[in-house]
Amino acid sequence: xxxxxxxxxxxxxxxxxxxxxxxxxxxxxxxxxxxxxxxxxxxxxxxxxxxxxxxxxxxxxxxxxxxxxxxxxxxxxxxxxxxxxxxxxxxxxxxxxxxxxxxxxxxxxxxxxxxxxxxxxxxxxxxxxxxxxxxxxxxxxxxxxxxxxxxxxxxxxxxxxxxxxxxxxxxxxxxxxxxxxxxxxxxxxxxxxxxxxxxxxxxxxxxxxxxxxxxxxxxxxxxxxxxxxxxxxxxxxxxxxxxxxxxxxxxxxxxxxxxxxxxxxxxxxxxxxxxxxx
Numbered sequence: 001x002x003x004x005x006x007x008x009x010x011x012x013x014x015x016x017x018x019x020x021x022x023x024x025x026x027x028x029x030x031x032x033x034x035x036x037x038x039x040x041x042x043x044x045x046x047x048x049x050x051x052x053x054x055x056x057x058x059x060x061x062x063x064x065x066x067x068x069x070x071x072x073x074x075x076x077x078x079x080x081x082x083x084x085x086x087x088x089x090x091x092x093x094x095x096x097x098x099x100x101x102x103x104x105x106x107x108x109x110x111x112x113x114x115x116x117x118x119x120x121x122x123x124x125x126x127x128x129x130x131x132x133x134x135x136x137x138x139x140x141x142x143x144x145x146x147x148x149x150x151x152x153x154x155x156x157x158x159x160x161x162x163x164x165x166x167x168x169x170x171x172x173x174x175x176x177x178x179x180x181x182x183x184x185x186x187x188x189x190x191x192x193x194x195x196x197x198x199x200x201x202x203x204x205x206x207x208x209x210x211x212x213x214x215x216x217x218x219x220x221x222x223x224x225x226x227x228x229x230x231x232x233x234x235x236x237x238x239x240x241x242x243x244x245x246x247x248x249x250x251x252x253x254x255x256x257x258x259x260x261x262x263x264x265x266x267x268x269x270x271x272x273x274x275x276x277x278x
Contacts (some may be wrong), residue, residue: 001241003273004029004249006060006222008265009257011039012047018269019048022055025272029056029088031249034063036099042075049083056086060222060249061163061182063094065112066105069119069139073126077152085153090182090220091116092163114138117174120160127157161220166203176210180218180247195221197243204244222249227271237274248274 005027007015019030030048034041045057057079064072072089080087093116094100096107106112118136125132125141130148134141152158163182164175175181183203187193203219211217221240225233225248237248252268255261 001237001245001275002028002247003237003275004031004056004058004060004247005269006031006033006249006251007044008033008252008255008261009039010044010262010265012044014262015044016047016051018266019055019057020051021266021269023052025270027055027269027273029058029247029249031058031060031088031090033061034059036063036066036094036103036105042079045087046079046082049079049086052086053084054086056088057083058088058161059090060251061090061092061094061161064091064119064123065093065115066100067119069122070126070141072119073123074149076123076158077127077149080152080154080158081150087152087154088159088161088180090161090163090180091120092182111138113170120162120174120178124157124160127152159218161218166199172206176207176217179216180220181207182220197239200240200243200245207244218246219244220247220249221245222251224252225250225274227268227274230271230274233274250274 005022007018015032022030032041032044041059048057076087076089093112100107106115115138118139122134122139122141125134129151130145131143132141133143159180160178161180161182162175162178163184165171165184183195183199185193185195185199200219200221207217225236227233240248250268252265255264
């Protein structure tokens with residue numbers, strides 16, 4: 001199992017500093033979230049790349065349905081080369097209450113799903129290099145050879161983690177086409193609920209059935225562990241590992257957005273991941 005830390009808030013300078021601390025403390029990945037309007041994720045990750053050498057860098061997550069996929073292809077490929085092949089891209093529909101309506105973004109779920117699928121097609125197609133063309137319902141791309149950038153360092157592509165809603169065949173099938181799953185769950189009232197290790201066990205069985213003998217595939221879960229109690233933290237995470245999760249993301253989403261909160265984030269990063277490194 002690998003361990004990542006997602007920064008709940010902070011500017012690019014903070015991301016740079018905290019990514020460096022995370023690498024020194026033994027974390028495997030450092031992530032930021034990509035807002036509709038706010039601190040730019042790719043500037044923050046670029047700043048982090050300049051201070052680090054080993055740690056993976058990525059988003060949790062990127063709402064691709066509201067973005068120009070060719071712009072995202074440029075950003076991710078550029079950062080992958082700059083960082084020496086350390087980028088992970090997480091994508092999903094995004095939360096519409098984060099500013100979608102205020103900026104006139106598409107909010108209808110079916111259309112956002114179509115935009116996500118087409119965006120992934122274009123993103124991965126451009127990463128493969130020129131010539132590339134695409135004809136979709138929402139996007140059309142003509143072949144061009146105008147200063148094509150170098151492809152990502154990672155081959156066959158930058159790893160893509162995709163949100164998959166358990167119980168939705170279309171959503172799960174989308175995730176299975178890529179490199180990792182961010183599993184999401186709803187209750188009987190159709191409300192979002194927290195995943196359990198038992199859920200992940202069922203997800204793992206589903207993957208083994210639908211990806212027999214396939215390439216490596218990540219199952220990514222998030223939560224909060226007590227950094228001051230390493231034994232308890234390890235016991236908590238071990239349940240998820242035994243269920244089949246391959247990444248644990250420490251996610252302090254509820255922390256206060258002030259200097260005290262930043263100090264708590266700094267302390268938790270410095271305490272290290274919930275499993276001791278061998």
